[in-house]
Amino acid sequence: MNLSFRQLNTFREVIRAGSISQAARVLGRTQPAVSSMVAGLEAELGFALFLREHGKLTPTPEARYFLEECEDILARLEQTKRTLGGIARLEKGKLRIASHPAASGFFTPRVLTEFLRDKPGVDASLMMRSSGVIEDLIASQQFDVGFAETPKARSSIGQQDFDLECLCAMPRDDKLADHELITPETLRGADLAMLFEEHQTHVQTRAAFEEMNCAYRWRFELQTFLPGLKLVEAGLCYMICDLITAQSNLDRGDTGLVFRRFRPRIGSSVSILTPAHSPQSRLSQAFCKRLEAEIRTVQQNVEAFVKTA
Missing domain, CATH: 3.40.190.10 (Periplasmic binding protein-like II)
Structure with a gap:
């Protein structure tokens, strides 16, 4: 059995309208087209859906039963169309x-x-x-x-x-806040919050200070930079952190920190x-x-x- 959406929809509309001519007007098709669609559906089902007497259509008991199934199928198809439309619109x-x-x-x-x-x-x-x-x-x-x-x-x-470029985080009222550029020389002897030794930013930061022969104190070891923002804000250390962490500071609405460029460039x-x-x-x-x-x-x-x- 090979039933189509158009056949089911046409059958339902004929039942609702009570005539081929009225159903054709509602569906925007010709009467012969609607009659042919109904006849094709009956042939597919193997039984009559309407009694045709004196130009009048009378639904058979089988048609009334089939209408219930038809309504369920069409309702499901309509829901599927809406769902697929929502997917297409990313909704x-x-x-x-x-x-x-x-x-x-x-x-x-x-x-x-x-x-x-x-x-x-x-x-x-x-x-x-x-x-x-x-x-x-x-x-x-x-x-x-x-x-x-x-x-x-x-x-x-x-x-x-x-x-991404790493920036140096410090308290807004820090003595280095008026510097446009921070270097290992600027931070000589300072306390720093850094990630674990194997992390790429730690390796680069250590190399930058060693190259300029500048000492520093690795005071805080971190798994991620985000918790270090509170340590920096409290004035306990400086931190050379990634841009995502710096942006997160803005996202959470904090105003107690500023960020300055650091050279040599540390990448993340x-x-x-x-x-x-x-x-x-x-x-x-x-x-x-x-x-x-x-x-x-x-x-x-x-x-x-x-x-x-």
């Missing part, structure tokens, strides 16, 4: 995001909030995981989008990399990760574009950020 769907700790506190939630503001039908999962774990989650297709520190290339992961690379071996949903693609735009805004507006921080 429905599921988005699974894994974000590394530095961005999970404020940056990624803000980007997701703005992205979903006009999408009430979209459900989202936002999980904080370490960058290494995020790689595996994306490679195994358990998440749609990962935002992490840049990993080594893997065939199972698609990645878009961003090289982050990446948007997606599964390489599965198609990316339109919703996931749209979120990746939004996330990319936000990262590039931070990346390209360092000068404005430093002046307003």
Whole structure:
């Protein structure tokens, strides 16, 4: 049996209208076309749906029963059309995001909030995981989008990399706040908050101070830079941190800190990760574009950020 949506819709309209001619007017078709559609449906079903007497159509008992099934089918099809339309307009769907700790506190939630503001039908999962774990989650297709520190290339992961400049964080009323540029010489003998020894920013910072023969005190060891903002704000140390953390300070509305450029340049690379071996949903693609735009805004507006921080 091969029934079509048009056949079912025509049958329902004939029942409602009570005649072929009226149904044809409602459907915007010719009477012969409607008659042919009904006849084809009857042939497909193998029984008559109407008794035709003196130019009048009378639904058979089988037609009344079939109408109930027809209404259910058409209602389901209409709901499916609305659902698919919502998916096409990015108004429905599921988005699974894994974000590394530095961005999970404020940056990624803000980007997701703005992205979903006009999408009430979209459900989202936002999980904080370490960058290494995020790689595996994306490679195994358990998440749609990962935002992490840049990993080594893997065939199972698609990645878009961003090289971000690190800035020096200090209290707004600090004696160095009027400097436009901070160097190891400027921070000679200062207390610093730094990430663990193996982290790329720690390695670069240590090398910068050693090259200029400037001593410093590694007072606070951190897993991520975000908690260090409170230590800096309290005047306990300085911190050379990534741009995402600096942006997070603005996102949370803090005003007790300022950020200054540091030379030699310390870099921090982050990446948007997606599964390489599965198609990316339109919703996931749209979120990746939004996330990319936000990262590039931070990346390209360092000068404005430093002046307003």
